[in-house]
Amino acid sequence: MYKDLFAEVFLAKPIPTDNYKLDELFNFTTEDLLDGIESSNVVMSYNKVFEKPYFTNLKYLKNIGLPNPKDEQFNFANLHKLYNIEHTPRIHRNAMHEEFSWVAEKNNELVLVDGTILASNNLHGSNPSLRILDTVIGNTSKQKEYVKYIKQTTNFTNATYAFSPFVNVMIFPTGSKEAYHKNPLVVNYLNNSSIGSLNANTTIFDIQHNVSAKLKEKVRTTAGQMNYSIYILREGSKLEIDRTTKDAGGWSLFDSVFICHPNSELKIKSTNTGSQYTQENLYIHSSSSNKVEVIGRNNIHKGNDYHQFIHQISNDVDNYSNIDVKNVGNEYANTSFIGRYDVGALSTNFDGVMNNQNLMLSKNTKMHTRPILDIKTKEIQCQHGCTVSNIDEKQKYYLQSRGVDNINEILVESFLC
Amino acid sequence: MLKLENFSITDIFSNVDITFEQGKTYVVMGANGVGKSTLLHGIMGRPDLDISGAVEFNGTDLTELETDERAKLGIFVGFQTPTSIPGLSNFQFIKQANKIKAVDLKENLDKFRDISTQLGLPAEWDKRNLNTDASGGEKKKNELIQLLMLDSKLAMLDEPDSGLDVDGIKSLTEKLSNWKNENNTLIVVTHYEKLIDGLNPDAVVLLKKDGVQIGDKSLADKIFSSGFENV
Numbered sequence: 255m256y257k258d259l260f261a262e263v264f265l266a267k268p269i270p271t272d273n274y275k276l277d278e279l280f281n282f283t284t285e286d287l288l289d290g291i292e293s294s295n296v297v298m299s300y301n302k303v304f305e306k307p308y309f310t311n312l313k314y315l316k317n318i319g320l321p322n323p324k325d326e327q328f329n330f331a332n333l334h335k336l337y338n339i340e341h342t343p344r345i346h347r348n349a350m351h352e353e354f355s356w357v358a359e360k361n362n363e364l365v366l367v368d369g370t371i372l373a374s375n376n377l378h379g380s381n382p383s384l385r386i387l388d389t390v391i392g393n394t395s396k397q398k399e400y401v402k403y404i405k406q407t408t409n410f411t412n413a414t415y416a417f418s419p420f421v422n423v424m425i426f427p428t429g430s431k432e433a434y435h436k437n438p439l440v441v442n443y444l445n446n447s448s449i450g451s452l453n454a455n456t457t458i459f460d461i462q463h464n465v466s467a468k469l470k471e472k473v474r475t476t477a478g479q480m481n482y483s484i485y486i487l488r489e490g491s492k493l494e495i496d497r498t499t500k501d502a503g504g505w506s507l508f509d510s511v512f513i514c515h516p517n518s519e520l521k522i523k524s525t526n527t528g529s530q531y532t533q534e535n536l537y538i539h540s541s542s543s544n545k546v547e548v549i550g551r552n553n554i555h556k557g558n559d560y561h562q563f564i565h566q567i568s569n570d571v572d573n574y575s576n577i578d579v580k581n582v583g584n585e586y587a588n589t590s591f592i593g594r595y596d597v598g599a600l601s602t603n604f605d606g607v608m609n610n611q612n613l614m615l616s617k618n619t620k621m622h623t624r625p626i627l628d629i630k631t632k633e634i635q636c637q638h639g640c641t642v643s644n645i646d647e648k649q650k651y652y653l654q655s656r657g658v659d660n661i662n663e664i665l666v667e668s669f670l671c
Numbered sequence: 672m673l674k675l676e677n678f679s680i681t682d683i684f685s686n687v688d689i690t691f692e693q694g695k696t697y698v699v700m701g702a703n704g705v706g707k708s709t710l711l712h713g714i715m716g717r718p719d720l721d722i723s724g725a726v727e728f729n730g731t732d733l734t735e736l737e738t739d740e741r742a743k744l745g746i747f748v749g750f751q752t753p754t755s756i757p758g759l760s761n762f763q764f765i766k767q768a769n770k771i772k773a774v775d776l777k778e779n780l781d782k783f784r785d786i787s788t789q790l791g792l793p794a795e796w797d798k799r800n801l802n803t804d805a806s807g808g809e810k811k812k813n814e815l816i817q818l819l820m821l822d823s824k825l826a827m828l829d830e831p832d833s834g835l836d837v838d839g840i841k842s843l844t845e846k847l848s849n850w851k852n853e854n855n856t857l858i859v860v861t862h863y864e865k866l867i868d869g870l871n872p873d874a875v876v877l878l879k880k881d882g883v884q885i886g887d888k889s890l891a892d893k894i895f896s897s898g899f900e901n902v
Contacts, residue, residue: 649720652754655715656768656817657742664767668758 267374279598318522321409327535327563330590330622335531335559336505353447363440366481368453369418383430384439387423400458403513409535411509414482417454425460425469435494438468445477452478459483461518464490471497475504476530484511487518497524501555505531512538516570526550528558528587535563540601542570550579551670554587561590566606569598575606576615582666583612583619590622595636597629604634612642613669615662673714673825673856675891681721683709685893686882691825693729694853698867698891699860701878702899707860708751710878723771728825742768745824749814749831751860755802761813762797770853777839779820786816794885807834815846825856832863844869867891877902 323333351372354365360374364386388398400423404415426434438608445453463468465488473667474477487493506529512520516539526532538546546566554560566575581589591610612621625638645665653661679685688860691697701707713722716738726733733741756764762783765771771779778798787796790812802810805819811834818826831847832840844866851857859870867875867888875891877884877899884902886891893902 648754649756650718651738652750653764653767655742655748655750656736656764656821657739658767659739660767661710664759665756668756671758 272648289411294298303405325408326594326626327409327592328533328561330561330563330594330623331533332531332588342608353591354444357442360440362434362437363442364424365442365444366422366455366457367444367446369420369422369455383426383433385425385427387425400460403458403486403511404482405511409509410480410507410533411482411511414454414480414507414509415456417452417480418456418482421456421458423458423460426462426465428462428464430465430467432466434465434469435466435492438494438496440468440470440472442474443471443473443479443481443508444476445479447476452480454480455482457481457483458486459493460486461488461491461493463488466492468494468496471495473497473499473506473508474502475499475506476502477508477653478506479504479508481506481508482511483509484513485520487512487514487520489515490517491515492519494521495523497522499524499526499529499532499534501527501529501558503529505529507531507533509535510537513538514538514540514546515543516542516544521547521549523549524552526552526554526560528552528554528560528589531559533561533563538564538566538575540566540570540573540575541567543572544568544576546573546577548575548577548579548580552580552589553666553670554584554589555580556584557586558584559588563592563594565594565596566594567598568601568604568606570601572603573601573605575604575608577606577608577610579610580670581610581612581621582670583614583616583621585616586618588620590624592624592626592639593638593640594626595628597627597631597634597636599630602633604631604636606630606634606636608638608640610640611669613666614642614644615666672729673858675724676713677724678713678725678726679723680706680709680713682725684878684880684882687724687878689876689883689885691856691858692873693824693856695873696851696870697859697874697876698856698870698872699858699876699878700862700891700894700899705878705880707878708829711748711829711858711860714741714827715746745822747818747821747823747826749811749818749826749828751829751833753802753810753814755800757800757803759801760798761801761816764801765817768817768821783816783820786819787812790815790846791838808836810838811835811843812839815843819846819850824854825858826850827858827860829860830862831859832861832866840866840869864891864895 272630274619322327354367354372357363357372362375363374365372368565371386373386377384377386401421443455485493485598514520526534536548540546550562562579564577577593579591581591588671589612593608593610595606595608597604608625610623612623614621621642623640623642625640627636627638629636645662649665650661653664658664675687675689677753678687678814679825699707709720713720714726716733716736728744728746731744762780765783783797792809792812802813814831831843835843847857847870861867872888875886875888877890
């Protein structure tokens with residue numbers, strides 16, 4: 255089905271800015287698709303229900319085009335690598351339940367695979383701490399309330415949403431307080447076993463008022479995977495995300511959108527090994543008195559790609575942000591970091607620090623870094639520091655002089671510490 | 672025994688012939704810029720130095736050996752300005768250098784903590800980042816800890832006294848005297864009279880651009896009274 259999705263013809267197509275047809279796509283995917291989904295037996299006819307919309311959405315994508323390599327967030331990315339990735343038709347969805355049945359015996363754990371959500375047994379039923387709205391099983395009216403959070407933009411979220419318009423929603427109700435902070439919710443983003451198939455997930459996490467929650471996200475892509483996750487941090491809430499992405503032979507596009515209500519706190523810790531192509535985008539929308547911390551520690555393996563775009567928009571007062579990303583590039587690795595602060599005229603007392611440090615382990619490594627600070631007010635504190643360096647010869651000699659063997663390993667570990 | 676023959680480092684000094692014998696203590700002196708530190712790092716095999724001549728340690732030709740291979744033979748160099756490595760703790764560094772196994776971890780950690788306490792270093796010194804956010808004196812004490820924790824046969828210390836306070840100098844002298852025995856060799860670059868007195872060296876080596884002058888402790892006394900050019 256997706257064999258030609260990333261063919262050059264899509265990527266090369268210019269994106270018309272005045273006639274993007276996003277509204278049409280939006281209406282189509284958010285309303286029409288959900289009509290008629292009322293009973294739980296829809297799971298059995300999952301493919302049939304969505305087969306036609308898939309094809310229609312693909313046609314839309316062909317019209318609007320995929321992200322342009324010249325777009326800011328893809329400036330240094332090797333998008334051309336996607337040209338050559340082929341995708342065979344996906345397997346029947348019912349098979350997923352069998353393949354990922356292991357999650358049932360776990361505790362506080364979810365599997366997200368191609369829009370299907372599978373949960374451990376303790377999360378089923380009337381759980382006061384977590385409410386799961388599964389599009390396929392039901393809750394369509396509630397779903398529509400959430401779908402309005404999905405914004406149409408020029409990045410890959412359009413494509414992800416088109417492939418996975420059945421949005422799954424995880425709600426952490428106010429009553430859950432700190433239940434999922436002490437015992438984090440583990441979210442596995444996986445592929446099914448169909449070799450070469452593309453899987454997509456659109457997911458919303460709603461952290462309600464005054465809740466403190468922690469997510470342990472594990473991304474393992476054995477084939478193509480596109481994730482579009484929206485995190486709503488209601489007033490006074492705290493969300494901590496511990497995301498690990500490991501190369502499992504596939505490629506990954508992960509768009510995360512954070513909607514931060516007043517007095518909410520967001521902390522993201524991520525580690526990544528890269529893959530044949532990995533793009534991780536964080537879009538952070540701050541209101542007021544938000545505290546945002548993004549810590550990235552990425553050791554990009556030999557020959558892998560890792561591209562990150564972090565964009566924080568602040569249009570209100572008293573926001574704090576600390577973006578601290580360190581990348582290590584092994585031989586033939588290709589990485590890019592683009593960080594952007596957009597601080598509006600009314601966003602006084604914005605306090606932001608953006609750091610990106612890169613360590614190149616080989617002359618065959620390519621690493622790019624670009625900080626962008628668009629500040630429209632004077633009453634702020636904002637600084638950035640972006641560096642690309644090689645192994646420090648003095649440090650290397652110091653370790654050698656004490657008889658240490660595994661010098662690169664130690665210096666990488668200490669750099670990422 | 673460490674033997675240097677026609678040992679030269681391009682643009683620094685040439686034709687150094689000297690034998691440092693096992694069981695003895697040496698003090699190396701010399702004018703600023705003559706290459707005292709470079710001599711020690713040349714023996715250690717610092718990769719950026721252009722070295723010629725012969726260097727042999729306990730019968731092993733060091734010429735073709737890498738720095739880490741020399742270290743594994745028991746050669747230790749104490750840096751004048753120890754290198755900072757943020758993210759690597761002081762004890763982790765020792766653990767890596769000594770390849771300490773899990774079963775021996777506690778014993779080694781206790782030893783590390785004992786020494787650091789004796790040297791007046793702050794609590795939890797073992798967890799602090801290597802030579803990061805430390806004073807000059809603390810870094811020098813850290814070098815001393817490394818010497819005492821590693822199984823070294825030849826210690827070459829580059830101005831170990833610099834940055835140390837009065838108590839620190841006293842501790843340094845005591846620790847080095849205790850470390851010294853008939854099976855190892857101590858070479859110290861210093862111009863600090865009290866340290867020289869405390870170490871009571873077997874020989875004083877005056878390094879010059881074109882070789883060395885060797886004498887007993889009275890050579891140091893002459894240097895202190897007359898200066899380098901008049902000895």
